Amino acid sequence: MRELLIEGGHGGRIEMRAGERLEIVNVEGSQICDFFAFRADDIGEFLSPGHTRAELMRLTLGAGDRLVSVRRAPMFEIVEDTVGSHDMIFPACDPPRYRLGFGLEDHRSCRANLAEAMADRGIAYEHLPDPVNFFQNTPVRADGSIAYGGASVAKPGDKVVLRALVDVIAVASACPMDLTGINGDRLSAIRLVVHES
Ligand SMILES: [Zn+2]
Structure with a gap:
């Protein structure tokens, strides 16, 4: 078993072999985890929320x-x-989100957390992939609009468990957004636990 505790607002990277299981634990509740992954043997192949939506023909996950x-x-x-x-x-979330929305120049962001975590792999900033946002409460309404701003409904200890189907490099960001209430009253930790197969 391998563990990584990611402080609220920060990111972390963990490598997994095919067959291993990754627990993504919402330690104190209400914390969004932006999740990214790359094939370990070819980082040009990465987790794609767009293609996942198309394969599932759904906007939700379970x-x-x-x-x-x-x-x-x-x-x-x-x-x-x-x-x-x-x-x-x-x-x-990214530097322009905080600059344009809130006038903040130096706020941490999930995209910058991903860039930091993968800095040694030479991926251009504009080619960083989009996340799957675990625990984020932004449902699509019947008219096609997106409801935004409700705190994550995750409770302390809630989790998602993923089984890796290929060898992967996974990056998780405990989202630093502390200006909209979407992460509850305050940022908190995400714990990653890898269980060997
Ligand atoms: Zn974020």
Whole structure:
């Protein structure tokens, strides 16, 4: 078993072999986890929320669903989900989100957390992939608009468990957004636990 505790607002990277299971634990509740993944043997192939939506023909996620890559190859299967409220539509929060929305120049962001975590792999900033946003409460309404601003409904200890279907480099960001209430009253930690097969 390997563990990584990611402080609220920060990111972390963990490598997994095919068959291993990754628990993504909402330690104190209400914390969004932006999740990114790359094939370990070819980082040009990465987890794609767009292709996952198309393969599932759905905007929501739950146990039994497979998350696919930009080449539509299965990368993970969700084997457990104690929350059932996630997002596959929003891009990661990024420096322009904080600059344009709030006039803040130096706020941490999920996209910058991803860039930092993968800095040694030489991916251009504009080519960083979009996340699957576990625990994010932004449902689509019947008229096609997106409801925004409600705190994550995840409770302390809630989790999503993924089984890796290929060897992957996974990056998680405990979202630093502390200006809209979407992460509850304050930022908090995400714990990653990898169980060997
Ligand atoms: Zn974020």
